[in-house]
Amino acid sequence: MTAPDPFLSYARRADRSDGLAHFRSRFVPSDGLVAYFDGNSLGRPTEQSVERIQRFLTQAWAGRLIRGWDEEWMQLPFTIGDRLGGVVLGAAPGQTIIGDSTTVLLYKLARAAVDARRGSGARTEIVLDTDNFPTDRYVLDGIAAERGLMLRWIEADPASGVTPEQVAAVVGEKTALVVLSHVAYRSGFLAEAQAITRIAHDAGALVLWDLCHSVGSVPVELDRWEVDLAVGCTYKYLNGGPGSPAFAYVRSDLQQVLRQPIQGWMGAADVFAMGPEYAPADGMRRFLSGTPPIVGMLAMQDTLEMIEDRGIEAVRAKSLELTEFAITLTDEWLAPLGATLASPRDPASRGGHVTVSHPAMRAVTAALWEQGVIPDYRDPDGLRIGLSPLSTSFEETYHGMAAVRDALRTELLNASGLG
Secondary structure, eight states, rough: OOOOOOOHHHHHHHTTOOGGGGGGGGGGTTTTTSSBTTTTTTOOHHHHHHHHHHHHIIIIIHTTTTTTHTTGGGHHHHHHHHHHIIIIIIOOSSSSSEOHHHHHHHHHHHHHHHHHHHHHOOOOOEEEEETSSSSHHHHHHHHHHHTTTTEEEOOOTTSSSEEEEHHHHHOOOTTEEEEESSSSSOOOBBOOOOHHHHHHHHHOOOEEOOOOTTTTSOOOHHHTOOOEEEOSSSTTTTTTTOOOOEEEEOOOGGTTTTTOOOOGGGBSSTTTTTSSSSOOOOOGGGGOOOOOHHHHHSTTHHHHHHHHHHHHHHHHHHHHHHHHHHHHHHIIIIIGTTTTOSSSSSGGBBBEEEEOOOTHHHHHHHHHHTTTTEEEEEETTTTEEOTTTOOOOHHHHHHHHHHHHHHHHHHHHHHHTTO
16 A cells, blocks of 8 residues: 655645635636646636626626716725735825836836935935846836936845845945845845835935735735835736736825826826826825726735735745745755755745746746646746745645656656656
8 A cells, every 4th residue: 555645645734724725715717727836926816806897897887987987996096005005015094006017106106216315416326136026127227327327236146135234235325215126036035124124214215115026925014114115016916917007105204205207197186177287196196197997906806805804924824834835845856856946945034935946947837837737937947936825725736846846857857868
């Protein structure tokens, strides 16, 4: 008689005791799916969201037509923004809006921040790291060229991330703005946001945090950390859907100080005055530009409801258990095949995903997609395993990691000519 696999036995025990397990049935089934390892790129849709969007199309849109703007839609960027702020951002009402893409919101807030901090002209530097997400680097490079600023680079290790000591070594009297990711997109490294924010403030700079890979997976306390600005997407752990609008956070005391550069009608003091000159609204409305993307805001509400039900700390606890399990299987199954962990082992320094590196991982990823196992690939040689706590089980993680092992073994055999 074959002895039971101890890892499979563990996975089944963990699923039985999982306090979030009942949420998995709320997600729309995917035909042929064995394991979804890309929740950190695109979350799965919920049944509730399908129903919510159908109701909107047939009742709110078809039924109310343009009256919907006056009855609800004009306020949705703020009502959903406040809910998101309270549930997952640690932000009091009146500081978070939904609207635009992450790229556009990053540009708006970063441009507003450097203009506000330049003062007499002494603060001419933006601090960022070499391994930040491409959009962040590209946008800041454009702003630097546009405003005559310098980029001050932190050399970041792709297998880890930016530390407080590295930030302290580069900020100073010339620093206008520090822009970093809370969770590194390659490695999953979790930055010490509160400590880094304090260091930047001591130097007289503002801080803008990119929360794309942490929101909905890692507890965030923007108010308590005294963060100035933050942006993040909603289509990853918040399951908002492809291209769902991003969010922006601006600390309340900065809202009247900052003037964002994309002056559209929705950010005006009187939206319907249609006057000859632009006068910005008070509060967070001034950070809007064009017509809010209402349909794109709908799906994320159902995920916020789930997180609200159990709390972000419960989500974080399961996230750590899932990634720890994936690391254990990496050590047991993939390391003997030459793979290495390219993410922090320390759970306090790890976000919601882990990366495993091997020169064959690009081919392994392509093979896995054909088998119903869906991770994603990031250079150099990294297979990312993004485990969404609301929709991913431990047994699913087990089967997915087993498939990674088998696919890597097959690639190595083929490369050796023995396959």
